[in-house]
Amino acid sequence: MSSGTPLVVLDHVNKHFGDLHVLKDIDLTVDSGEVLVVIGPSGSGKSTLCRTINRLETFESGSITIDGRPLPEEGKELARLRADVGMVFQSFNLFAHKTILENVTLGPIKVRGQKKEAAEKRALELLERVGVAHQRDKYPAQLSGGQQQRVAIARSLAMDPKVMLFDEPTSALDPEMITEVLDVMTDLAKSGMTMIVVTHEMGFARKAADRVVFMSDGQIVEQAEPEKFFTDPQSSRAKDFLGKILTH
Numbered sequence: 001m002s003s004g005t006p007l008v009v010l011d012h013v014n015k016h017f018g019d020l021h022v023l024k025d026i027d028l029t030v031d032s033g034e035v036l037v038v039i040g041p042s043g044s045g046k047s048t049l050c051r052t053i054n055r056l057e058t059f060e061s062g063s064i065t066i067d068g069r070p071l072p073e074e075g076k077e078l079a080r081l082r083a084d085v086g087m088v089f090q091s092f093n094l095f096a097h098k099t100i101l102e103n104v105t106l107g108p109i110k111v112r113g114q115k116k117e118a119a120e121k122r123a124l125e126l127l128e129r130v131g132v133a134h135q136r137d138k139y140p141a142q143l144s145g146g147q148q149q150r151v152a153i154a155r156s157l158a159m160d161p162k163v164m165l166f167d168e169p170t171s172a173l174d175p176e177m178i179t180e181v182l183d184v185m186t187d188l189a190k191s192g193m194t195m196i197v198v199t200h201e202m203g204f205a206r207k208a209a210d211r212v213v214f215m216s217d218g219q220i221v222e223q224a225e226p227e228k229f230f231t232d233p234q235s236s237r238a239k240d241f242l243g244k245i246l247t248h
């Protein structure tokens with residue numbers, strides 16, 4: 001549920017890749033506690049939007065603030081931002097040569113300066129919450145994709161992020177594993193986490209999102225509550241897009 005307090009604010013953000021204008025004057029405010037689903041055709045700029053918010057990409061004009069502070073350029077401040085903004089990608093990006101438990105404790109120990117015992121205690125709570133605590137001593141390759149993705153979520157949460165970004169977190173998973181990851185995300189949404197989620201999973205959007213943002217060609221074309229967006233899209237681009245994904 002949105003609190004009405006802005007947490008992530010994009011103001012006239014423009015980004016190019018060479019000649020390609022990939023984010024066109026993006027204005028977007030995500031309130032603390034709000035769950036935003038970003039949807040749109042391939043190449044519309046959804047991943048770039050997430051990566052720009054996490055400062056994995058630079059941008060040329062406009063501003064982005066998180067909790068009132070502009071995105072830092074580099075150094076310590078940037079490390080703190082990365083901790084404040086959790087990100088879960090399509091590929092799970094776990095450290096292959098570290099155990100599940102180590103994957104989750106590494107950031108809190110190195111970046112947040114936590115003691116090993118405290119970090120492990122918290123990591124186990126989080127692994128419990130996402131249903132993989134019994135796998136704590138295994139290596140990522142020994143887990144299913146759905147389990148690895150839930151570890152990736154726990155690992156982000158261990159940093160106590162202010163906002164969590166998800167970029168198509170279930171699109172590399174087999175159908176039976178999608179639900180278990182979406183269930184974890186739905187619980188997280190209900191717990192009050194601020195979330196920006198790129199996904200075409202309409203069930204999740206309907207259940208968990210406060211707002212759906214539809215992007216096309218680098219622009220935010222339309223935004224609405226999920227029910228309204230899915231049943232009564234306004235723009236022809238959104239109608240086209242929904243027509244395509246709904247007939248799958």
Ligand SMILES: Nc1ncnc2c1ncn2[C@@H]1O[C@H](COP(=O)(O)OP(=O)(O)OP(=O)(O)O)[C@@H](O)[C@H]1O
Nearest residue numbers: 017018020022040041042043044045046047048049
């Ligand atoms: N590093 C890059 N260098 C050059 N062009 C890029 C780069 N990353 C993305 N692009 C281009 O920017 C546009 C937006 O890409 P982006 O990955 O943000 O789209 P998307 O909406 O996430 O698409 P998809 O649904 O396929 O994941 C695309 O035209 C893409 O080819």
Ligand SMILES: [Mg+2]
Nearest residue numbers: 046047048167
């Ligand atoms: Mg993408």
